Amino acid sequence: MSIVRSDIGIEKIYRIFSKYIVSKIIDTNITPNNLSWLSFFFIIVSMPFIIFKENNYFNLISFILINLSLIFDCADGDLAVKKKLQSSFGAHLDCTLDRLADNFFILAIIFANYTNGNNVYFLFYGLIFIGFRYCIDNVYFSMTVFLPNFDQNNLSKSALFKFVEFFIFTRTNMLFWGSCFIILDLHKEYLLLMGVYTLIYYFAVLFYTYMKSYKK
Numbered sequence: 001m002s003i004v005r006s007d008i009g010i011e012k013i014y015r016i017f018s019k020y021i022v023s024k025i026i027d028t029n030i031t032p033n034n035l036s037w038l039s040f041f042f043i044i045v046s047m048p049f050i051i052f053k054e055n056n057y058f059n060l061i062s063f064i065l066i067n068l069s070l071i072f073d074c075a076d077g078d079l080a081v082k083k084k085l086q087s088s089f090g091a092h093l094d095c096t097l098d099r100l101a102d103n104f105f106i107l108a109i110i111f112a113n114y115t116n117g118n119n120v121y122f123l124f125y126g127l128i129f130i131g132f133r134y135c136i137d138n139v140y141f142s143m144t145v146f147l148p149n150f151d152q153n154n155l156s157k158s159a160l161f162k163f164v165e166f167f168i169f170t171r172t173n174m175l176f177w178g179s180c181f182i183i184l185d186l187h188k189e190y191l192l193l194m195g196v197y198t199l200i201y202y203f204a205v206l207f208y209t210y211m212k213s214y215k216k
Helices: 011-025 031-049 054-080 088-117 121-147 152-156 159-164 172-184 187-215
Strands: none
Touching: 011 031, 011 054, 031 054, 031 088, 054 172, 054 187, 088 121, 088 172, 121 187, 172 187
């Protein structure tokens, strides 16, 4: 579990469901780490349904499982705060399981497109997607280290941010939009779009952070 931070985009909606779940389990022996594992489990279970997408019901099941995973990913932090169980171990576990779940999700999308289209270009786009997805994480980490005075709260108040926050690259937005494309049977379009998007987004954020650090 991790400490609850400022929500961005669709996370605000998932937080409504997660807080309801936490209110129902607050007096049980369920721990935040249990919820972290459950969130991870839902992504693992969704993989065969994503890959074998010929059945429309499979797309619906994938959509449900991915969104359940996101709800419980929010719930682990909420439960940790309510029970005062925040810990470095829990935060590290939550982050590790999130990264693994992201990898498995992206690999399932890649495999689904490659096996059905037998086109090597899907592997190429998948490589860009998964590679630059982690490059973006590195830039975010660099911002916390080299731009410690970066005013995220001030940015969050801007009108422009209110418009684009649903498209900022976070794992929640990535998985949410992925689930939407999946239920519409647009696996290929999602992979191609995210390959281009992560590439452009990475260099845009990189340029922004370098300009910020240069001014300092």
